[in-house]
Each structure stands twice: as C-alpha cells, then as structure tokens.
Amino acid sequence: MKNLARKAIFFLVTAWAAVTLNFFVPRLMPGDPVQSLLTRYQGQMSTDAIHSLYVLFGLDEQSSLWQQYLDYWGQLFRGDLGISFYQFPTPVTSIIAQTLPWTIGLVGVATVISFLLGTSIGAYLGWRRGTWADLLIPLTTFFSSVPYFWIGLIVITLFGVIWQVLPFYGSYDPGLIPYPDWMFISSVIEHGILPALTIVLSSMAGWILSMRNMMVTVSSEDYVTVAHAKGLPERQVMTGYAARNAVLPQISGFALSLGFVVGGTLVMEQVFSYQGIGFMLFKAVGAKDYPLMQGIFLIITLSVLVANILADIVYTILDPRTRKES
Amino acid sequence: MSDPTSTSSPQAAPTTVAAAPATNGTFSDDLAPAPAMGRRRFLFLRNAKSILGLSIIGFFVVLAIVGPWIAPHDPNAVNPSASLESPSWSHWLGTSQTGQDIFSQLLVGTRGVMVVGFSAGIIATALAVVIGVSAGFIGGAGDEVLSMLSNIFLVIPSLPLIIIITAQIEGNSHLTIILVIALTGWAWGARVLRSQTLSLRRRDFVEAARANGERRWRIIGFEILPNLTAIIASTFINTVTAAVLAEITLAYIGVASLSDWNWGTILYWAQSSGAFQQGAWWWYVPAGLCVALLGMSLALINFGIDEFVNPRLRSTGLNARTLRQRHIRPRVGFTPVVHEVGASGDRTKARKEADHA
Numbered sequence: 001m002k003n004l005a006r007k008a009i010f011f012l013v014t015a016w017a018a019v020t021l022n023f024f025v026p027r028l029m030p031g032d033p034v035q036s037l038l039t040r041y042q043g044q045m046s047t048d049a050i051h052s053l054y055v056l057f058g059l060d061e062q063s064s065l066w067q068q069y070l071d072y073w074g075q076l077f078r079g080d081l082g083i084s085f086y087q088f089p090t091p092v093t094s095i096i097a098q099t100l101p102w103t104i105g106l107v108g109v110a111t112v113i114s115f116l117l118g119t120s121i122g123a124y125l126g127w128r129r130g131t132w133a134d135l136l137i138p139l140t141t142f143f144s145s146v147p148y149f150w151i152g153l154i155v156i157t158l159f160g161v162i163w164q165v166l167p168f169y170g171s172y173d174p175g176l177i178p179y180p181d182w183m184f185i186s187s188v189i190e191h192g193i194l195p196a197l198t199i200v201l202s203s204m205a206g207w208i209l210s211m212r213n214m215m216v217t218v219s220s221e222d223y224v225t226v227a228h229a230k231g232l233p234e235r236q237v238m239t240g241y242a243a244r245n246a247v248l249p250q251i252s253g254f255a256l257s258l259g260f261v262v263g264g265t266l267v268m269e270q271v272f273s274y275q276g277i278g279f280m281l282f283k284a285v286g287a288k289d290y291p292l293m294q295g296i297f298l299i300i301t302l303s304v305l306v307a308n309i310l311a312d313i314v315y316t317i318l319d320p321r322t323r324k325e326s
Numbered sequence: 327m328s329d330p331t332s333t334s335s336p337q338a339a340p341t342t343v344a345a346a347p348a349t350n351g352t353f354s355d356d357l358a359p360a361p362a363m364g365r366r367r368f369l370f371l372r373n374a375k376s377i378l379g380l381s382i383i384g385f386f387v388v389l390a391i392v393g394p395w396i397a398p399h400d401p402n403a404v405n406p407s408a409s410l411e412s413p414s415w416s417h418w419l420g421t422s423q424t425g426q427d428i429f430s431q432l433l434v435g436t437r438g439v440m441v442v443g444f445s446a447g448i449i450a451t452a453l454a455v456v457i458g459v460s461a462g463f464i465g466g467a468g469d470e471v472l473s474m475l476s477n478i479f480l481v482i483p484s485l486p487l488i489i490i491i492t493a494q495i496e497g498n499s500h501l502t503i504i505l506v507i508a509l510t511g512w513a514w515g516a517r518v519l520r521s522q523t524l525s526l527r528r529r530d531f532v533e534a535a536r537a538n539g540e541r542r543w544r545i546i547g548f549e550i551l552p553n554l555t556a557i558i559a560s561t562f563i564n565t566v567t568a569a570v571l572a573e574i575t576l577a578y579i580g581v582a583s584l585s586d587w588n589w590g591t592i593l594y595w596a597q598s599s600g601a602f603q604q605g606a607w608w609w610y611v612p613a614g615l616c617v618a619l620l621g622m623s624l625a626l627i628n629f630g631i632d633e634f635v636n637p638r639l640r641s642t643g644l645n646a647r648t649l650r651q652r653h654i655r656p657r658v659g660f661t662p663v664v665h666e667v668g669a670s671g672d673r674t675k676a677r678k679e680a681d682h683a
Contacts, residue, residue, distance in 0.1 A: 010477065017478045025491055145621025147571055149578055150593065150614035157602045256480050263485025267575050281486065282579055285493045293490045300486050308481055
C-alpha cells in the first residue's frame with residue numbers, strides 16, 4: 001500500500017512538473033515572436049482567444065507571476081490550450097485530438113511488437129552466448145546507434161522507391177474517405193507497415209542488448225543451475241527460470257526508455273509525413289506556431305506518463321515481491 | 327594515494343565496480359601471478375572492443391580538428407553545372423542538388439558534431455555526478471528530492487522538450503544547443519550513480535574513513551569517486567551518444583542553425599530536396615553511416631566498460647572461446663567460476679574453470 005501511494009505521488013508530481021515546465025519555458029524565452037504573431041492576427045481573433053494566449057505565454061504584464069500560474073492551471077482544467085496560428089483559428093486541442101490517435105496507434109503497436117520481439121531474441125542470444133548468436137550483436141549495435149529518421153530514409157529508399165512495394169507517404173490513401181470499412185482499414189494498415197518497420201528496427205536493438213546481458217547475468221544464478229540439475233528440459237529452464245527473472249528489469253527499463261522511443265518516433269513521422277502528433281509538432285516548429293508546440297509537448301508528456309503507469313501495473317502483476325508489501 | 331578498495335575490501339560483491347579490479351587479474355593472465363597494480367588498473371584499455379571503439383573516436387577527433395583544412399572544396403560553394411553528380415574523382419561522395427561537394431560538407435561538419443556531442447556530454451555527466459552522488463551519499467529527505475527530480479527528467483520525453491525550447495530561441499548558437507541537451511540529459515546517469523553510491527556508502531573502507539574523522543568532501547572525493555570511475559565513464563559515453571543523436575535530429579528537422587554544417591544539416595537538405603526520390607543515395611547514406619560509426623564506437627567502449635564492471639559478462643566471452651577450442655557446445659547451466667586461492671588479500675594464484683551442471 002505504501003508502495004502504491006509512493007507511485008501515485010510520483011506520477012502526480014511528474015504531471016505537475018510537466019505542466020509547470022510548460023508554463024515556464026515560454027516565459028523564460030524572449031516573448032517577442034508570440035507578440036508579433038498576436039498583433040498579426042489581432043483583428044481576426046475574439047478577445048477571449050487573445051486573452052487565453054496572453055495567459056498561456058505570459059504576455060499579460062499586469063498580473064503577478066503567481067496569478068498567471070493560477071490562470072494557466074484554470075485554463076488547462078477547462079481544456080483550453082489556446083488557438084493554433086498555423087491552422088488559424090482551430091483550437092490546439094482539436095488538432096491534437098485529430099492527430100494523437102494516429103500516433104498512439106502506430107507507436108503503441110510498433111513499440112509493443114519491438115519490445116516482445118527484442119526481448120525474445122535477446123533471451124535467446126543470452127542463452128546461446130558464445131556461439132554464432134554472438135555475431136548478431138554488432139548488427140544490433142549498429143541499429144541502436146543510428147537515428148530513427150535515417151533508418152526511415154533507408155526504408156523508404158528500399159521499399160518505396162527501388163522496389164515500390166509499399167506506400168511511404170501519409171497514413172492512408174488520400175483518395176479515401178475516413179470511414180471504418182475494409183478498404184479504409186486496409187489502406188491504413190498498408191501505410192502503417194513501413195513506419196512501424198522503422199520503429200521496430202531502430203528500437204528493437206536496445207531491448208535485445210539489455211535482455212541478453214540480463215540473461216547472461218541470470219544464467220549463472222544458483223536457481224538456474226538447480227533447475228538444470230533437476231533434469232528439466234532446457235527449454236523450460238530457459239523460459240521458466242532464466243528469462244522469467246531476466247525480464248523484470250526489462251519492464252522497468254521499458255517504462256523509463258519510453259520517453260526516448262517516443263522522441264525518436266516523432267521525428268520518424270516527419271520522414272513518412274504520417275499525420276500523427278510528431279508530424280504536427282514538426283509543422284508547428286516550421287510555422288513558429290508556439291501554442292501548438294506547447295500543447296503538443298504537454299500531451300506527449302502526459303501520454304508517456306500514462307504509459308509509464310501501465311508499465312508499472314504490469315510490473316506489479318509480474319513481480320510478486322512488489323505485491324508482498326501490501 | 328592508492329586505491330582504497332583493492333587493499334581494504336577485496337571480498338566485495340562481484341557485480342560492483344569496487345570488486346571488478348580484484349577479480350580482473352585472474353582472467354587476463356591465465357594461471358600467472360596476478361599482475362602489478364598499475365597494469366590491472368589499465369586492463370580496460372586492453373579490451374579489444376574498447377580499443378577498437380577508442381580508435382574510431384580518435385579518428386573522428388582528428389577529422390574534427392583538421393576537417394575544415396583538408397576538405398577539397400568549399401562546402402557552401404554552389405555549382406549549378408554539377409548538380410546531383412554521383413561519386414567521382416573530383417567529388418568523392420558526389421554533389422548535392424546545388425552542386426555542393428558532399429564529402430567536404432561531411433568533413434567540415436564533423437567538428438560541429440564532435441564539439442556539441444562532447445561538450446554536452448561533459449556538462450551532463452558533471453550534473454549527473456553532482457546530483458547522483460550527493461543523493462546517494464546524503465540520503466534522507468535530500469535523496470528523496472533529488473531522486474524524484476531525476477526520475478521526473480527521465481519520464482519527460484527529452485527530445486520534444488529540446489525541440490520546443492530551441493524552437494523558441496531566435497538564432498541558435500552551438501552554446502544554447504549544448505546547454506539544452508545537457509540540461510535534459512543528465513537524469514539516467516544520476517540514477518545509476520546514486521544506486522552505486524548507496525551501495526558504497528556503508529562499505530567498510532568508507533566507514534573506516536568516517537571513523538578516522540575524515541571530512542565529508544574528502545570521503546566523497548577520495549573514497550567514493552575513485553570507485554565510481556567506470557560508471558562515470560559509461561555515463562559520459564551514454565550522454566555523448568544521446569547528445570550526438572539529439573543534435574543531429576535537431577539539425578535534421580531544421581531547428582538548429584543551418585549556417586553551420588553538421589551531419590544533420592546534410593540530411594536536412596537531402597530530405598528537403600527530395601534526394602531519396604531522385605535516387606541520390608550518396609547524399610544521405612554517408613552522413614547516416616558516419617553517425618552509425620560514431621555511435622557504434624561509443625557503444626563498443628561501453629561494452630568494454632560493461633565487461634570491466636560486470637565480471638560475468640567478461641568471463642562469458644573468455645569461457646566461450648575456451649569451450650569452443652575444446653569442442654564443447656555451451657549450453658544451459660554452465661557457470662563460470664573464479665576460485666580465488668588464498669582468499670583474503672593475497673590473490674597470488676587464481677584458477678578458472680567452467681563447471682558443467
């Protein structure tokens with residue numbers, strides 16, 4: 001129970017820190033770019049919208065910093081993240097609502113595939129250490145050292161331009177109307193293959209390497225030797241004794257490296273012009289659309305936090321030691 | 327001043343840094359007397375992986391220094407008549423759409439990559455050491471606050487944060503990019519260093535120093551820090567890797583200043599001119615391979631450090647070789663065991679064997 005309360009406090013504090021960071025970043029920067037954009041759109045915006053942008057970016061010089069902070073929280077609770085300049089006058093929240101599901105779908109599926117695949121391969125490599133399996137390690141190191149977007153470029157060159165087997169632009173066929181029928185869904189899947197492949201290729205290497213190292217460490221534990229001495233089949237020792245214990249640090253690592261994976265995939269979306277939140281962030285940067293950038297950062301951070309909570313729950317289910325305390 | 331661990335606590339747990347030098351000598355010189363102190367200390371440098379990694383890094387460092395002088399062309403020189411030429415003798419890596427020489431851009435860009443990567447790595451590592459070691463050493467409420475801080479920074483995705491910060495600063499210099507990357511990249515190292523400091527804090531040699539009435543900064547500086555060297559080194563390597571990737575990504579998405587060349591800038595122009603639709607592989611493949619090579623060399627150094635720190639990983643490789651020579655197929659349950667003869671302090675003879683369970 002104590003453990004659970006600690007976790008809850010941690011997640012609350014992190015959420016608070018993310019929001020506070022989002023509050024301070026534009027205030028520490030010179031405010032002129034936002035001011036100039038505001039004056040450009042002066043005539044076209046309602047006074048309410050202008051006020052909300054003033055609150056978001058700290059242009060409201062009259063009120064104290066504390067008052068600004070309270071206003072900012074109030075605005076967040078009302079779900080108001082300001083108005084996008086780039087797609088004027090759409091509210092930032094509705095742009096995020098359109099793009100976030102694409103990213104969560106793509107990144108979520110690809111990350112889970114990559115985690116499962118990488119952990120299984122890593123377990124096998126760790127078990128078969130010292131054989132031909134070790135030859136795969138330089139290859140995985142290569143994939144873990146290159147940026148996601150570069151792998152994306154190579155994947156596009158091979159599958160999209162040279163062999164021309166799969167589409168590499170957008171998230172569905174532009175001729176289709178987004179409607180949940182088979183044609184649309186198959187088009188979405190087809191467009192998702194190359195981006196997903198990129199994420200799997202680039203993030204899998206990290207899981208392979210850490211799982212392999214954990215397997216090597218765990219394999220020399222006494223309980224593995226005992227399991228083997230009992231005459232259990234090799235397969236059972238590997239999965240039921242060694243891998244089972246080696247996977248625990250993998251899962252806590254999964255939670256912590258999620259932020260990194262998400263960062264990489266955001267840029268990857270730009271390579272494929274995939275209409276997710278990362279591509280939108282990229283467009284916002286290009287158009288100097290500060291409200292959209294701030295809003296996207298906040299939502300990404302909160303999503304990663306939610307994913308962390310999920311990973312934590314899975315960890316508690318898998319590791320009996322964490323449950324014992326309660 | 328001699329290394330306190332190897333003289334006062336040779337029997338420490340095998341997976342910690344402190345114990346690593348103690349078991350080291352037994353593997354490097356088969357059945358031979360343990361090597362002298364000095365040699366053992368530089369064992370890391372005899373690891374083939376770290377040597378290869380360090381040589382590649384050295385190569386890039388040299389390129390970073392002399393790159394702009396040996397570049398055959400001006401990287402900015404536009405030559406419309408030589409647009410998108412494939413590699414040739416005059417342009418080793420071909421030309422861009424505007425006829426700029428890619429090879430020269432790559433050479434000139436090395437400096438930016440190395441300067442930003444290493445400076446950000448140094449700053450982030452310093453932050454990680456200060457925060458991690460003090461969290462682990464002082465304990466209590468201070469530890470709670472500092473670990474909470476580093477956990478928060480771990481969970482918050484750093485790349486979007488770096489992007490929104492740098493996007494709001496007009497006219498990014500190298501310095502701002504270095505600072506932003508360093509300020510968002512210290513958390514992982516601090517976490518690892520904290521847990522290691524926690525395990526060192528109550529060791530006998532630290533207690534002894536405390537009982538002697540040593541001052542706190544002296545205990546940290548002369549008893550704790552020397553035993554964290556390997557972890558600090560690996561933290562540094564990790565932060566440099568992350569900094570290089572972050573920097574190249576920033577240049578690629580066009581947030582960093584485009585007037586300075588680095589490998590990401592090349593990729594930015596390649597992407598925005600549609601190089602891959604035109605089949606101009608020479609434009610974007612070499613820059614990516616350079617990033618990969620640099621990243622791999624850093625990873626190799628880290629493998630070397632890992633094997634140095636975790637004796638189990640190291641003995642695996644050595645055992646595998648011995649077993650292969652004896653035509654034994656490595657299988658489940660063989661446990662590499664180091665028998666230390668003459669256990670306490672006197673490690674003159676050592677024997678290694680592979681037990682078959």
